[in-house]
Amino acid sequence: MKNVIISKEEIGRGIFRFNIEEPLVASKHRPGQFIILMVNETGERIPLTIAGSDPAAGTITIVFQVAGKSTALLSSLEAGDRIQNLIGPLGRPTPIERYGRVACVIGGVGAPYVYPILKAMRDAGNSISVFLGARSRELVIMEKELGEISDTLSVSTDDDTYGYGGTVVDLFREALGSGGKFDMAVVVGPVGMMEAACAVTKEAGIRTMVSLNTIMVDGTGMCGSCRVTIGGESKLVCCDGPEFDGHLVDWAELRHRLGRFLDQEKVAMNLYKKSIFDRNGIK
Numbered sequence: 001m002k003n004v005i006i007s008k009e010e011i012g013r014g015i016f017r018f019n020i021e022e023p024l025v026a027s028k029h030r031p032g033q034f035i036i037l038m039v040n041e042t043g044e045r046i047p048l049t050i051a052g053s054d055p056a057a058g059t060i061t062i063v064f065q066v067a068g069k070s071t072a073l074l075s076s077l078e079a080g081d082r083i084q085n086l087i088g089p090l091g092r093p094t095p096i097e098r099y100g101r102v103a104c105v106i107g108g109v110g111a112p113y114v115y116p117i118l119k120a121m122r123d124a125g126n127s128i129s130v131f132l133g134a135r136s137r138e139l140v141i142m143e144k145e146l147g148e149i150s151d152t153l154s155v156s157t158d159d160d161t162y163g164y165g166g167t168v169v170d171l172f173r174e175a176l177g178s179g180g181k182f183d184m185a186v187v188v189g190p191v192g193m194m195e196a197a198c199a200v201t202k203e204a205g206i207r208t209m210v211s212l213n214t215i216m217v218d219g220t221g222m223c224g225s226c227r228v229t230i231g232g233e234s235k236l237v238c239c240d241g242p243e244f245d246g247h248l249v250d251w252a253e254l255r256h257r258l259g260r261f262l263d264q265e266k267v268a269m270n271l272y273k274k275s276i277f278d279r280n281g282i283k
């Protein structure tokens with residue numbers, strides 16, 4: 001049945017992978033595209049990248065980290081449960097070309113986003129070097145899957161619990177310093193990390209693509225929330241992106257706009273926690 005969760009797995013602390021039965025989206029999906037889902041009738045619309053699709057099985061894969069009320073609610077669903085609404089695939093597919101040596105710098109939960117893109121880039125004849133960063137070891141996800149489709153893979157953790165001790169941008173900078181040469185960089189992760197990585201690639205003269213999907217709200221071009229400035233021009237991430245030239249992004253404006261809903265998100269999360277405590281008689 002459409003929108004039913006086939007399997008659920010916690011692949012990192014608070015990071016979940018769902019396989020969902022959704023034949024139409026599975027048959028149309030291209031790397032870089034996303035879906036919008038609503039967990040229940042009154043739920044918020046959540047934009048989530050399609051981390052993979054299997055047209056033969058009619059399934060898609062999503063990976064998400066619990067970051068607020070809606071993702072907490074989504075994580076409470078189990079295999080066999082049905083997601084209320086799901087639309088997609090949305091957004092422009094990633095242009096897959098033969099770039100040559102591609103460096104992929106990943107932070108936070110960027111791995112599921114970039115996995116289908118790198119797979120397609122590898123199939124197009126590119127060599128792939130992955131720099132996979134996380135705050136701590138238990139947040140490192142999809143290392144094995146990324147390792148299978150890349151020529152080299154190095155991992156960093158901010159707290160030095162696994163791999164290189166430091167940020168993934170430091171790791172990438174060191175690789176460049178030791179002679180690493182790249183024709184193209186794909187940078188995906190938290191905004192601060194992408195901004196820092198783009199400063200490094202700009203200095204090194206490496207063409208860079210970033211994904212700005214974290215700013216989306218309704219995902220259909222109607223709310224205007226995802227407006228960004230790229231090379232002085234106003235763009236909507238959900239319709240014109242989600243990928244853009246990282247050297248043209250107005251990062252200061254993007255940082256400012258990302259903070260707009262923080263207070264409302266905190267209130268919603270607190271009310272959600274209270275409702276769970278009340279239901280379970282926890283004081």
Ligand code: FES
Nearest residue numbers: 217219221224238
């Ligand atoms: S997310 Fe609403 S217009 Fe793009």
